[in-house]
Amino acid sequence: MRFSSGLVVGKFCPLHRGHELVIRRALAECERVFVLSWSKPEHRGCEPERRSRWLERLFPQTTRLVLTEQRLAELDPPPEFATLPENDADPPVQRRFCGFICERAWQVRVQAVFGSEHYLETFAHELTRCFRRSVPAHPGVTAVVVDPERGNVPISGTLLRSDVHAHRRFLSPEVYADFVQRIALLGGESTGKSSLAATLAREYATLHVPEFGRELWEQRAGQLVFEDMVQIAKEQIAREQAAAAGASRWLFCDTSPLTTLFYSLDLFGRAAPELEQLAARSYDLVALCAPDFEFVQDGTRRDPAFRDRQDRWYREELLLRGVPFVMLGGTPEDRVATLVRVLRDRE
Helix, strand or coil: CCEEEEEEECCCCCCCHHHHHHHHHHHHHEEEEEEEECCCCCCCCCCHHHHHHHHHHHCCCCEEEECCHHHHHCCCCCHHHCCCCCCCCCHHHHHHHHHHHHHHHCCCCCCEEEECCCCHHHHHHHHHHHHHHHCCCCCCCEEEECCCCCCCCCCCHHHHHHCCCCCHHHCCHHHHHHHCEEEEEEECCCCCHHHHHHHHHHHCCCEEECCHHHHHHHHCCCCCCCCHHHHHHHHHHHHHHHHHCCCECEEEECCCHHHHHHHHHHHHCCCCHHHHHHCCCCCCEEEEECCCCCCCCCCCCCCHHHHHHHHHHHHHHHHHHCCCCEEECCCHHHHHHHHHHHHHHHC
């Protein structure tokens, strides 16, 4: 290793393959790599929680800090650094702030700073000045410029934010998954949810997530126990998350944990607290399929009266929770057409 420690700083809004190239170079040349991120103002879709998750998923071997005003206040900063610098703040202010974070948050004075910008030499010089104020013998910070002409990864955060889906090839699946909009299809038995999810996935050249609870029901010949309910909801969410990484713009979900909550209450008269929490999972869009066509008995379903009761429960529960939803009624073709119109307005 050339350096004992290295620093990478960025907004990472979003974290793209150019950023990844820089961080991997730092990992190759440093014993320890520190990654610092903040953005003021924040960019929609790239909130601190997401940036933290992206960095943790892709670079768990690094020491990471995604700053917010609250997190900064916990470091008890001096007046000079009492608030996060604005994105367009004077470069010397931002560089001194980075030096302060290194010393205060990590108790480290890095030997190298990595990035793709031509100004990296002046950044390294400012960090050297900061560190030598407290440790005069500090050897100085080396600037390691990676792909400054963007030849390997021709992308920028600004261009990506203009249309994440058009430029998704510059995002790792772990990052792109957070930009996929999840559409939850709810409804009673025999309301066409499964067929609708598969049809929409074909229509949009993306993926859908089948209903795990039904799969398990069939495997167990209808013999489920109370403890299965939480596991069904957790597995459904896990499958959603896995599918999102390979989806394109939309992911159609043939149920949600809210459905599992309904069956837990119906079958056992109660629900585990963890399931109650999972049932509050949010989706980008919820569509409720109306029970307005002929009931089809496939050997596992109850009866039309049960389907009507499910429909009433969904309507009441969604209203109670303040969850807006789109009603889908009529023929399967009508339902597809309605949702296509809704999604067109969201593109």
